[in-house]
Amino acid sequence: MGHMDHFSAGWVTPVLSYAMACVGSALGLRCTVRALEATGASKRNWLTLASFAIGSGIWTMHFVAMMGFSVEGTPIRYDVPMTVLSLVMAIAVVSAGVFTAGYGRSRVTAVVLGGLGTGLGVAAMHYTGMAALNLHGSVGYDPLLVIASVAIAVAAATAALTLSLIVRGPVLAALAALVMGLAVSSMHYTAMYAVTVHLAPSNAELAGATATEFLFPLAVLLGSFLFLTSAYVALSPTGKRHESAVAAELLREVELTTA
Template identity: 65%
Template sequence: MGHLDHAAFGWLTPVLSYVMACIGAALGLRCTVRALSATGRSRRNWLVTAASAIGTGIWTMHFVAMLGFAVTGTDIHYNVPLTLLSLLVAMLVVGAGVFAVGYGKDRTRALLLGGLTTGLGVASMHYLGMAALRLHGQIHYDPALVGLSVLIAVVAATAALWAGLNIKSPAAVAVAALVMGAAVSSMHYTGMIAVSVHVTPSGADLPGATAMQFIFPLAVGLGSYLFITSAFVALSPTAGERSAYRSAELTDLNAPPAASPRDASTPERMRTSGPL
């Protein structure tokens, strides 16, 4: 049985992965808040951004944490197509949950359905990512801990969607993002505690890419996307700000034209008198 190390680089990967989960959650919640105050294509675009932010944040959290995962007696590689599929699943299933909340008429039903869908999607992403591991040995799971990790994912997703529906202020969103980041990290490490590896020593080359060859550059790219999108959302005017701007424009258009300085300085007698 191989010894599993979940923090081969110390606290660096757990802390950094938690930060990425919080950033993705905060960005997703802010986009959801914007979506609920918008209509038409604008609502759809905000929901798409929310889904991509949450999905990207969760995926990046998982694989940044996996950078610190090591098993004594074997190297670890990753199957590239399966890893990319896990990212796609995260975005699509989170998107389904976010859209259910964004367009659902019955908020309670939409919240429960969206939370269940999103939570199962998060769990699917995690275990697809684990299925992408290639090492010398066999991976086994504790079913009870796997079930607990799925339950945590569903509860965390439902809580996040509830926050998106009910929390409006930036400070409250920040607190909710910290809680959601902790929940996602808890789900990940609960799933990892469920893992045991029976190592089979071998000198054969492992298929796939190493974490530094593939996971690290992809995580850096997705992390950059989160930071850039966060800046865009922060600088983008809210619906209230746009409404105030349009009202100000209409007020300016309807205001009577101001008298020119020349007209104001010309005596009334000279303006009204005819030619001499």
């Protein structure tokens, strides 16, 4: 059994990875809300941006956290194509969830299906990213913790979508992003606790890139993309009249479903 350290770089990786998850979530949820006010190509563009933001936010969170992951007795390398695939997967699966939420007939099904899609996107990305790990030994998982991690991801994504689609105001929007960020982080660390590594010591050269060679530049690139896009979205004007109309429509729907 290899001794694993999830925080070998100190508190920097969990804090920074949580921040990245929150920024990606905030941006993605904001774009999803914008998409609901829009129609046609504009709606599609907002939903696409939301998928990219949440997908890359989740991915950056995972790999920034992974920079603090080390196993005593073996170096760790990352399979580059697999790692890239995990990013593509995150964006693709999240976009299925986000588009479902954006084009959903009723808000309730939109939130449920959107949350399910987005949550599964988080999980698919995480386990694909983990499959990209190369080390001297084999990686095993505790099936119960794996199921728990997927459940956390789905529940959290659903909660965040509910908060952002049903509530209004900057405070609640920030809260939704923090919930989603916390969810992604707790899913990540739950999934990491599911891991056991059985070492097979060897001096053979491991295939793949080190975290600093490959993950770091990509994470910096995606992080900058998220921050710049957030600034742009925050500064671009919103249709306030639309927002109040959407809110009014929502209240009617809620009244109808609860009546």
